[in-house]
Amino acid sequence: MFDPVETLKEFIRHPSISADPQSKEGMRGARDFLVGLLSSMGFEVEVVPTALHPIILARRGGLPEWPHVVIYGHYDVQPPDPLGLWQTPPFEPVERAGRMYGRGAADNKGPLLVHITAVANLLQRTPDLPLRITFMIEGEEEVGSPSFPAFLEKYSGELREADFVLLSDTGIPNEDQVVITCGLRGLMLCDVEVTGAKSDLHSGLHGGVLRNPIQAISELCASLHTPDGRVNVPGFYDDVLEVEDWEKAELAKLGGDAERYRTWLGIPGFHVPPGVSPFEATRFWPTLEFNGIGGGYQGEGSKTVIPSRAFVKISCRLVPNQNPERIRELVYRAIHERMPKDVSYRIVDQHQGTPYVVVPPDRANTPADQPPILAEAFRCVDRAVSEVFGRAPLYLREGGSVPIIADIKRVLGLDSVMLGLFLPEDNLHAPNESFKLSVMAKGIAVSERTLLALARR
Amino acid sequence: MFDPVETLKEFIRHPSISADPQSKEGMRGARDFLVGLLSSMGFEVEVVPTALHPIILARRGGLPEWPHVVIYGHYDVQPPDPLGLWQTPPFEPVERAGRMYGRGAADNKGPLLVHITAVANLLQRTPDLPLRITFMIEGEEEVGSPSFPAFLEKYSGELREADFVLLSDTGIPNEDQVVITCGLRGLMLCDVEVTGAKSDLHSGLHGGVLRNPIQAISELCASLHTPDGRVNVPGFYDDVLEVEDWEKAELAKLGGDAERYRTWLGIPGFHVPPGVSPFEATRFWPTLEFNGIGGGYQGEGSKTVIPSRAFVKISCRLVPNQNPERIRELVYRAIHERMPKDVSYRIVDQHQGTPYVVVPPDRANTPADQPPILAEAFRCVDRAVSEVFGRAPLYLREGGSVPIIADIKRVLGLDSVMLGLFLPEDNLHAPNESFKLSVMAKGIAVSERTLLALARR
Numbered sequence: 074m075f076d077p078v079e080t081l082k083e084f085i086r087h088p089s090i091s092a093d094p095q096s097k098e099g100m101r102g103a104r105d106f107l108v109g110l111l112s113s114m115g116f117e118v119e120v121v122p123t124a125l126h127p128i129i130l131a132r133r134g135g136l137p138e139w140p141h142v143v144i145y146g147h148y149d150v151q152p153p154d155p156l157g158l159w160q161t162p163p164f165e166p167v168e169r170a171g172r173m174y175g176r177g178a179a180d181n182k183g184p185l186l187v188h189i190t191a192v193a194n195l196l197q198r199t200p201d202l203p204l205r206i207t208f209m210i211e212g213e214e215e216v217g218s219p220s221f222p223a224f225l226e227k228y229s230g231e232l233r234e235a236d237f238v239l240l241s242d243t244g245i246p247n248e249d250q251v252v253i254t255c256g257l258r259g260l261m262l263c264d265v266e267v268t269g270a271k272s273d274l275h276s277g278l279h280g281g282v283l284r285n286p287i288q289a290i291s292e293l294c295a296s297l298h299t300p301d302g303r304v305n306v307p308g309f310y311d312d313v314l315e316v317e318d319w320e321k322a323e324l325a326k327l328g329g330d331a332e333r334y335r336t337w338l339g340i341p342g343f344h345v346p347p348g349v350s351p352f353e354a355t356r357f358w359p360t361l362e363f364n365g366i367g368g369g370y371q372g373e374g375s376k377t378v379i380p381s382r383a384f385v386k387i388s389c390r391l392v393p394n395q396n397p398e399r400i401r402e403l404v405y406r407a408i409h410e411r412m413p414k415d416v417s418y419r420i421v422d423q424h425q426g427t428p429y430v431v432v433p434p435d436r437a438n439t440p441a442d443q444p445p446i447l448a449e450a451f452r453c454v455d456r457a458v459s460e461v462f463g464r465a466p467l468y469l470r471e472g473g474s475v476p477i478i479a480d481i482k483r484v485l486g487l488d489s490v491m492l493g494l495f496l497p498e499d500n501l502h503a504p505n506e507s508f509k510l511s512v513m514a515k516g517i518a519v520s521e522r523t524l525l526a527l528a529r530r
Numbered sequence: 531m532f533d534p535v536e537t538l539k540e541f542i543r544h545p546s547i548s549a550d551p552q553s554k555e556g557m558r559g560a561r562d563f564l565v566g567l568l569s570s571m572g573f574e575v576e577v578v579p580t581a582l583h584p585i586i587l588a589r590r591g592g593l594p595e596w597p598h599v600v601i602y603g604h605y606d607v608q609p610p611d612p613l614g615l616w617q618t619p620p621f622e623p624v625e626r627a628g629r630m631y632g633r634g635a636a637d638n639k640g641p642l643l644v645h646i647t648a649v650a651n652l653l654q655r656t657p658d659l660p661l662r663i664t665f666m667i668e669g670e671e672e673v674g675s676p677s678f679p680a681f682l683e684k685y686s687g688e689l690r691e692a693d694f695v696l697l698s699d700t701g702i703p704n705e706d707q708v709v710i711t712c713g714l715r716g717l718m719l720c721d722v723e724v725t726g727a728k729s730d731l732h733s734g735l736h737g738g739v740l741r742n743p744i745q746a747i748s749e750l751c752a753s754l755h756t757p758d759g760r761v762n763v764p765g766f767y768d769d770v771l772e773v774e775d776w777e778k779a780e781l782a783k784l785g786g787d788a789e790r791y792r793t794w795l796g797i798p799g800f801h802v803p804p805g806v807s808p809f810e811a812t813r814f815w816p817t818l819e820f821n822g823i824g825g826g827y828q829g830e831g832s833k834t835v836i837p838s839r840a841f842v843k844i845s846c847r848l849v850p851n852q853n854p855e856r857i858r859e860l861v862y863r864a865i866h867e868r869m870p871k872d873v874s875y876r877i878v879d880q881h882q883g884t885p886y887v888v889v890p891p892d893r894a895n896t897p898a899d900q901p902p903i904l905a906e907a908f909r910c911v912d913r914a915v916s917e918v919f920g921r922a923p924l925y926l927r928e929g930g931s932v933p934i935i936a937d938i939k940r941v942l943g944l945d946s947v948m949l950g951l952f953l954p955e956d957n958l959h960a961p962n963e964s965f966k967l968s969v970m971a972k973g974i975a976v977s978e979r980t981l982l983a984l985a986r987r
Contacts, residue, residue: 281815291823366747371841502731
């Protein structure tokens, strides 16, 4: 039986940065690593080519009456920059104070290995486990999963027959309180590029006659929020669903400490819409954020130019019932209306994802119309979490996005059981990402118990 | 006698980027080149060390009754980025269609060589020319001449005895119309750095609870101009002098073609204060520009982070009677008042320079109180330009800044005769900088005639 901690180290060593064309070898290494691992566990592994990074599909078949779980994960990671802020190199995993440090440790290599380890353990102890298992592991999650919908369509005949999807790509507030994520924010991304003069200009000779592209971009960005912290795009909030009472009750049980959160973030103060707490803001409300901005001279000292170009990268996080296409229309309309006429500009589409929500059994105000095995899976994971962590899980919507969860629902008709495993301190998408090894061990135990209970239901 | 075109090529080949700590060798190369050249002309050359880049002081003494001209220039150049936009490498000079291409060709290596060549020619033909000449060539002009004021103080005993300064570091509208620059804009530069959370954050997990530093920077920048194109800093225009009638008359003679200028810039429209023409805007009005902005992810595709930091580089161009210290106070006050309280920030001082104005004889409404040799120098250069270019020069203020001109006035009491030589098409501070070789040849003739006439006055 493999050691999950050593296995995680080996997995992290492959720099599988899906956004970086230079990382082809790292992507291949991470893929080969998984193929070897799943093959050694007796799975029939297929590497499905895509336009960008192949998808791994690994099957353990069985009798038609056995439950069929699809376990989702992704082997790609975020770019590691800014590199200078890492205490140890991002692709040289280091165990320190009960944590494994490295890019992808928590997103998603560690949590994916939780389920792989659980399955390996189960199958070693119970080779005839009455459970069909399919691993579906993609390499484009961090670039918006462009190939995933077509893959789902192609394999929908086989995959629609499964009962539900199990995954861990969401968070928990602390090690004592597991959260089963029952909603995810969607995404709508775009870049705006502004061009002024045909080339950079001397700011003395020409300064004063034209609108600087940085000024145009700044004026646009400044227009996209109200002073009280809402998104200032007409119609943006029109389709936002009212929050259900049971959701408010679950969030109340979570009982977050806002002051501790503020201190952890290191900010002088929160900036949330009126009447909304920071914890509600990330889970129940949509956002419009600027992920990057650039233009002109960025080096040391000064260079007195009027830059020819400036750009900003915009992303919206959307909540259930908001439609990314519609939000794209509204945001683009605002940009078109507000951009000054004395500059040129273009908007570049980036990816998008639909928000997702699943109402767990026993939580809905009205009985949910769930397939019995999905409902049973929710009950099994609830019990397993209660036993292993000593406290029942909470059922909460999450601020992050896993756009493929909505795609899976749309194409395959399957809902997802999202077992949260990473902590706020894990620094996802940031320097010094890590995964807590005690959470990893408990996660393995929960996954084992859940799958075993489901097989023996 | 050296060939000025080949000599310019040799000069350009030294990548003397004063802002770049990696360019030490290029700086030394450019300096050694000048030392060799001036020594070969019989000058006594002193290389004056400074904290950053040494200043070259080259003297040709003479009798006390001879006029004494100080010729100023700089051997450093702007950084060449963005490199991708150069048609040929910036430090590999190429002669193409009557122009010499290369970083520094027009700013300031070509125009400096105009005067060096003129002096070399004169001294070869008239070895006993009754004229004292001092070349004063610095290497920090493009980084704000930090060492120059202290150098002036140190050598003020010797340099105060000179009569005036001659230089060519300003522009002309076209090859038929020389401009003698009689005013320069000043400068005030600073960087603003905003910090939000202690590190980059996942925009899903945390988006919606804090003000993004890019948003804070954008809101600040957007607040610094009024919609009608003025600088929106209280008190900013308080000390701006009313434009004199003779200045308006000179500008009218210039007769610029605004539509042609707009097309050359490649912009959809001008953006100037109400009632101000583009040509007045650059010469008579102050500006606040953004020279660079940066923050978050700037690569291909997307990275859904909330960046920890963002910055903007600000520069103000100031007109005569505005005080850079006072403008710094006003701009900083506006930043302090407007920056949102839920982010951290700091302002980093960059360099500054005082605006300058000299009223040429026969142009002022009231007789100017000028030393006779300065007045004679203005008349000599006026005649030389009229003869060589076939048209009298115009006397105009310039949008650019040569902050040391005000320092020279303050420390040495000397005014400057600024013979413009570079064209709008020369792409100063931009990719594909070049210098027109026919202007170079005419400039040499003007400089020769001016210095000879002054010596024989």
